[in-house]
Amino acid sequence: MSQLIYPLRGGVHPPENKQQSLQSPLRRLAIPRELVFPLAQHIGAPAKAVVEIGDRVLAGQMIAEPNGPFSAAIHASTSGTVSAIEARPIPHASGLWGDCIVVAADGKDESIDFEGCENPFGLDHEALIEKIRHAGIAGMGGAGFPSAVKLNPPPNSNIDTLIINGTECEPYITADDVLMQERSEDIIRGCTLLAHILNSPDRILIGVEDNKPKAIAALEQSLLKLAAEDLPGIDRVQVVSFPTKYPSGGEKQLIQILTGKEVPSGGLPAHIGIVVQNVGTTVAIWEAIKHGKPLIERITTVVGESLKEQGNAIVKLGSPSQFVLEQFGFQEKSCARLIAGGPMMGFSLPDSRAPIVKTSNCLLVPSHQEMPDPAPAQACIRCGHCAQACPAGLLPQQLYWYAQAKEHDRLLAHNLMDCIECGACSFVCPSSIPLVQYYRASKGEIRQAEIEKEKSDRSRQRFEFRQKRIERAEAEKEAKRLARKKAAEAAKAKAAANAGTAKTAPAADPVAAAMARVQAQQSDPAEQLAKLERAVNNARNRLNSAEEKWQQAEGDQKAKLESRFKQAQLRLQDAESKLHDFKQQSAGENPATSNPATTNPASAKPTAPLNIDSDDPIERAKAKAQQRLSMSPLEKAENNLSSLNDRLKKAQEKAGEADDDKRAAMEAAVEKLKQKKAALEKEIDELKAQAPLKENTATAESPIDPDSIEDPIERAKAKAMQRLNMSPAEKLQNSLQALQTRLAKAEEKAATADEDKRPAMQAAVEKLQEKIKTVEQEIAEFKAQQEPAKPAESTNESSGVPLDAASAAIEKAKAKAAAQAQMSDSEKHAAQIESLQQRIQKAQQRLDKAIEEGNDNVDAFRLGLEKLQAKLKELESE
Numbered sequence: 001m002s003q004l005i006y007p008l009r010g011g012v013h014p015p016e017n018k019q020q021s022l023q024s025p026l027r028r029l030a031i032p033r034e035l036v037f038p039l040a041q042h043i044g045a046p047a048k049a050v051v052e053i054g055d056r057v058l059a060g061q062m063i064a065e066p067n068g069p070f071s072a073a074i075h076a077s078t079s080g081t082v083s084a085i086e087a088r089p090i091p092h093a094s095g096l097w098g099d100c101i102v103v104a105a106d107g108k109d110e111s112i113d114f115e116g117c118e119n120p121f122g123l124d125h126e127a128l129i130e131k132i133r134h135a136g137i138a139g140m141g142g143a144g145f146p147s148a149v150k151l152n153p154p155p156n157s158n159i160d161t162l163i164i165n166g167t168e169c170e171p172y173i174t175a176d177d178v179l180m181q182e183r184s185e186d187i188i189r190g191c192t193l194l195a196h197i198l199n200s201p202d203r204i205l206i207g208v209e210d211n212k213p214k215a216i217a218a219l220e221q222s223l224l225k226l227a228a229e230d231l232p233g234i235d236r237v238q239v240v241s242f243p244t245k246y247p248s249g250g251e252k253q254l255i256q257i258l259t260g261k262e263v264p265s266g267g268l269p270a271h272i273g274i275v276v277q278n279v280g281t282t283v284a285i286w287e288a289i290k291h292g293k294p295l296i297e298r299i300t301t302v303v304g305e306s307l308k309e310q311g312n313a314i315v316k317l318g319s320p321s322q323f324v325l326e327q328f329g330f331q332e333k334s335c336a337r338l339i340a341g342g343p344m345m346g347f348s349l350p351d352s353r354a355p356i357v358k359t360s361n362c363l364l365v366p367s368h369q370e371m372p373d374p375a376p377a378q379a380c381i382r383c384g385h386c387a388q389a390c391p392a393g394l395l396p397q398q399l400y401w402y403a404q405a406k407e408h409d410r411l412l413a414h415n416l417m418d419c420i421e422c423g424a425c426s427f428v429c430p431s432s433i434p435l436v437q438y439y440r441a442s443k444g445e446i447r448q449a450e451i452e453k454e455k456s457d458r459s460r461q462r463f464e465f466r467q468k469r470i471e472r473a474e475a476e477k478e479a480k481r482l483a484r485k486k487a488a489e490a491a492k493a494k495a496a497a498n499a500g501t502a503k504t505a506p507a508a509d510p511v512a513a514a515m516a517r518v519q520a521q522q523s524d525p526a527e528q529l530a531k532l533e534r535a536v537n538n539a540r541n542r543l544n545s546a547e548e549k550w551q552q553a554e555g556d557q558k559a560k561l562e563s564r565f566k567q568a569q570l571r572l573q574d575a576e577s578k579l580h581d582f583k584q585q586s587a588g589e590n591p592a593t594s595n596p597a598t599t600n601p602a603s604a605k606p607t608a609p610l611n612i613d614s615d616d617p618i619e620r621a622k623a624k625a626q627q628r629l630s631m632s633p634l635e636k637a638e639n640n641l642s643s644l645n646d647r648l649k650k651a652q653e654k655a656g657e658a659d660d661d662k663r664a665a666m667e668a669a670v671e672k673l674k675q676k677k678a679a680l681e682k683e684i685d686e687l688k689a690q691a692p693l694k695e696n697t698a699t700a701e702s703p704i705d706p707d708s709i710e711d712p713i714e715r716a717k718a719k720a721m722q723r724l725n726m727s728p729a730e731k732l733q734n735s736l737q738a739l740q741t742r743l744a745k746a747e748e749k750a751a752t753a754d755e756d757k758r759p760a761m762q763a764a765v766e767k768l769q770e771k772i773k774t775v776e777q778e779i780a781e782f783k784a785q786q787e788p789a790k791p792a793e794s795t796n797e798s799s800g801v802p803l804d805a806a807s808a809a810i811e812k813a814k815a816k817a818a819a820q821a822q823m824s825d826s827e828k829h830a831a832q833i834e835s836l837q838q839r840i841q842k843a844q845q846r847l848d849k850a851i852e853e854g855n856d857n858v859d860a861f862r863l864g865l866e867k868l869q870a871k872l873k874e875l876e877s878e
Helices: 125-134 175-182 184-197 213-229 251-259 279-291 321-326 385-389 396-405 408-413 424-428 435-501 510-521 525-552 556-588 617-629 633-657 660-697 712-724 728-752 758-786 805-821 825-853 858-877
Strands: 034-038 062-065 080-089 097-105 161-165 203-209 237-242 274-278 297-303 311-316 362-364
Touching: 034 080, 062 097, 125 184, 125 279, 161 184, 161 251, 161 279, 175 184, 175 213, 175 279, 175 297, 184 203, 184 213, 184 237, 184 279, 203 213, 203 251, 213 237, 237 251, 251 274, 274 279, 279 297, 297 321, 321 362, 385 396, 385 424, 396 408, 396 435, 408 435, 424 435, 525 556, 633 660, 728 758, 825 858
Parallel strands: 161 203, 161 274, 203 237, 297 362
Antiparallel strands: 034 097, 080 097, 297 311
8 A cells, every 4th residue: 555645845956966976886984093083973961981091992882971861872983092082173063172082093993792682572672772872873864863762752652653764855965875775674674673662653654755766676675575574563664755855854844745744843753653763773773783783883975076086985983074085085175165964954064174973974075166155145035935945834034034133032933943954945045145044043042041041040049049048047046036035034033933932142252253263373472473583584585685686677677676675675674563562562461570470371461451442443443352252242232232222323314314215215224223123122131131140150259161151152262261371282282182082982983883984984083093193293292392491491580480381482482583683694594594404304204204104194294395395495595
């Protein structure tokens, strides 16, 4: 039964010029020295290289894998070494370069072992699609659409027709014609295999134009021959010839001719149940599945009057165009231009080094007489020939005007994207307007605008999401703040309720605690004296250094350094004045010189008490803090009440004089102060009620034991005052007793601890033992320092009164300071070196002992020793 043919809408009849390349038989070209494989030889994402420079590859070996669903693998077409992966000229209408894998051929043409399949029809759909994808097969008719995607239509598509495109309507090109003549049986086998992959469609049509009688005859003969082999679906294969007209080889146009159906605008053939494949793609799929051979070569037409010989050849993919043309006697001087493809839909190649790729079906090199330069474009005369020739039913004239004005919305409204860029409109235009060039440029601008819009939309979405996230975070933060505020108010209310029912001790005074700490730190006069002496020595060294730099400087620098020198002088004077004042104060406040009964200097009170009305703000603050430290809780509360009354009076005055907009805030402050006053008066009443009880429980004549005081704050104050009255030896002994008590408790806890907590408790016990050893060592050193001095320093020279350890240390520091005051600079320097050497010797001993005992502080001892040694070197170099 003959197939009904539907007429093609539009179209033209350009000169065919196909006989030039059919005069010589098909031949196989040699292997070039270098092959270039672009990573983008198909529609979709470029492939991803899987080889590196220096790798040796074989023919059929994958050198680039698919990078996504719309991508195709690339294989080496011969054996050689990867010499580069870089940008090279590629066959593209833009003329831009692209990333390529360069292989230096070794001439051996060794290949991998191809894994074929004896019965391809026994494989399931997924296995066949994977083999096609792995073979890197893409549409070889010009578009380069990955075949694995095309043969895997959506599940809801019911494919009822498979069309094999053997039209080859473009002038000059005869690659498919020769393929149909040479390998017609493989085409028929490939048709049935494709039908098997597509779940056996009802019809398999091989469409061929009637200007290829030899190809049609070869296909029909092979169809009759293979019918006896009982191939699946071969009874549905039909060879259909139809009148020659350009561009009947377009996918949508061929569907219209053979089925009468039209692919909807923006749709695909699969949407109407049709799949179209090129005859070259069909053969490549059969070879890939049956023999395991990937797409590494193809038939290419090499034609044009600039060649000594024209014809078709089997060319390895990656062969440079220049190399292919040289095999046919290329005469570059007579060549008008180098065209990849035919004269209607092809594009000029600016560089002859561009390689042969999967979609390269023709290299056209016409002479100047064969294809002269186009006439200059003139104004459109509105003849309408372009609309009559358009096979897609578009309005080329309107599209041209909108393209010139860059009105993209109107171009899309007039279905610019349905243009197949066949060039029929440009062919018939009497004004020689390159219409297709305008359409291609507009399509590129529209695609770029869509990409930019997509990026903008993503940025806007990210910004909106960020704003929402910030708002949500702020709302959560505000909710947490309100919750904290509510919890604080509840706690305050609970505290106020408890204050009315429970009798609590007055709050600890932070100023008193601070004064206690300061007094504890300043209780050792010898340490203060040594600190002041170090300050004087440092100030004197800085002065000497500043003076030396000032004397060596010149110009403007000398003035700056003179200022620094004067500042150093002032600092030295200040340090010496502080040292002098301390020495006088220590000499005037030593109670051992006048009162034999008081042998503990820590218990002596200063002869000049601090003045609360002094002009010195520091002295005044100390006096106030000391006065507050000596107050009882009732006196502190009464003092606070007096201060609060003054603040309340000032606030009431300000509220009366405030403006209307500030008065409300001032009155609120007054009310708050009144509430504080009422609470303080209540606290004073409670303290007055407790006062008789305290007077009865303690007397001034009997000292209070700190451990007998119930109030923890008062007990801490009593312990601090008791510690102030201790000598250094007593402090060390007290510390030793406290550590021993803690050690006993820690050992008890470690013995009863769980298994998981026992190592930590044991580590704490060992740490306390180390601290006890350190304190015992300090006590021993302190006693050793005091024993030699007893014969000479056990009594005061002026009064004969016995001295304790602290008083002896003060007298020793005075004597040392007086001796240093009489020394010259060189003597002081020598004394410093000697003192530092002694300290280094002691530090070395401590380090050796720590290493011997395995102490954890070995690193700290070593660091201290290194610092002392560095300081000694610095002094010796001065």
